[in-house]
Amino acid sequence: xxxxxxxxxxxxxxxxxxxxxxxxxxxxxxxxxxxxxxxxxxxxxxxxxxxxxxxxxxxxxxxxxxxxxxxxxxxxxxxxxxxxxxxxxxxxxxxxxxxxxxxxxxxxxxxxxxxxxxxxxxxxxxxxxxxxxxxxxxxxxxxxxxxxxxxxxxxxxxxxxxxxxxxxxxxxxxxxxxxxxxxxxxxxxxxxxxxxxxxxxxxxxxxxxxxxxxxxxxxxxxxxxxxxxxxxxxxxxxxxxxxxxxxxxxxxxxxxxxxxxxxxxxxxxxxxxxxxxxxxxxxxxxxxxxxxxxxxxxxxxx
Numbered sequence: 001x002x003x004x005x006x007x008x009x010x011x012x013x014x015x016x017x018x019x020x021x022x023x024x025x026x027x028x029x030x031x032x033x034x035x036x037x038x039x040x041x042x043x044x045x046x047x048x049x050x051x052x053x054x055x056x057x058x059x060x061x062x063x064x065x066x067x068x069x070x071x072x073x074x075x076x077x078x079x080x081x082x083x084x085x086x087x088x089x090x091x092x093x094x095x096x097x098x099x100x101x102x103x104x105x106x107x108x109x110x111x112x113x114x115x116x117x118x119x120x121x122x123x124x125x126x127x128x129x130x131x132x133x134x135x136x137x138x139x140x141x142x143x144x145x146x147x148x149x150x151x152x153x154x155x156x157x158x159x160x161x162x163x164x165x166x167x168x169x170x171x172x173x174x175x176x177x178x179x180x181x182x183x184x185x186x187x188x189x190x191x192x193x194x195x196x197x198x199x200x201x202x203x204x205x206x207x208x209x210x211x212x213x214x215x216x217x218x219x220x221x222x223x224x225x226x227x228x229x230x231x232x233x234x235x236x237x238x239x240x241x242x243x244x245x246x247x248x249x250x251x252x253x254x255x256x257x258x259x260x261x262x263x264x265x266x267x268x269x270x271x272x273x274x275x276x277x278x279x280x281x282x283x284x285x286x287x288x289x290x291x292x293x294x295x296x297x298x299x300x301x302x
Contacts, residue, residue: 004076007069009036010048011278014066016139018056025139027092073278081281086117089282094123096132096141099226100163100268103246105297106145112289117282128224130198136273143283144273145290148200154276158287161294162267165201167192167259168233168240168247174257183262184213186239193232194241196222204266205241212263230256243268270294 012022023030048062129146136144149157177183209218223229233240250256272290274283
């Protein structure tokens, strides 16, 4: 075996499901990836991928090799973490992050990473949790900072913090929940403007509102951009459902208010989520820094 590069290439082809996806991940060309796999197969004397399947489908020997390769890459990461100077670690590290965290401690985390790993290039992708999850499983994201854990094999999830989830509105709706009748009328007449319906928080919101107020239905306007939600709510287009940490400035200046609703919404619980395998120890190191940044902000787990 000449070096670990062929093993790493094999890992990314197997996990990403294709030579093209692996080439993008490794910042090389598809012919280069194919050449490395061919060399590895020649050295081992076996076929690792089924040539009759258009998708990179592993053979029985390929599946067996993947288990060993993951252990090899994990051991390499562990060795580098224990011995190497952090300034020697290079490459791009992609973080998928929920927008709520952009408004809290994300900048502190980025500063910590930049200080401890100055030669790592951070690539941020701000999105809703379902899209972050999709990209994480597609290996487009190295670490996800998102609402909710991910209960799947080969996935590590660690709770970072919790933030309240509340109904927020323009000042003219400040007393719209004073009586039960008023609140029922409010949610019957006004749409709730919040995150897309595919998110767990929005699904729980609909259930809680309809059960508490005994409504048959609820109009929900799902939007991926928190900024757009805030603008719509400030304009009186509906009732917002957000974490107050997203609108601290607006609450302080009085352009938005928190409604005293009878509907109790579950808090946002944010987790750091990553796949085991390649770069696992770097992911763990950055995950630990995310935990410290979340605690320093003042709203730790619990």
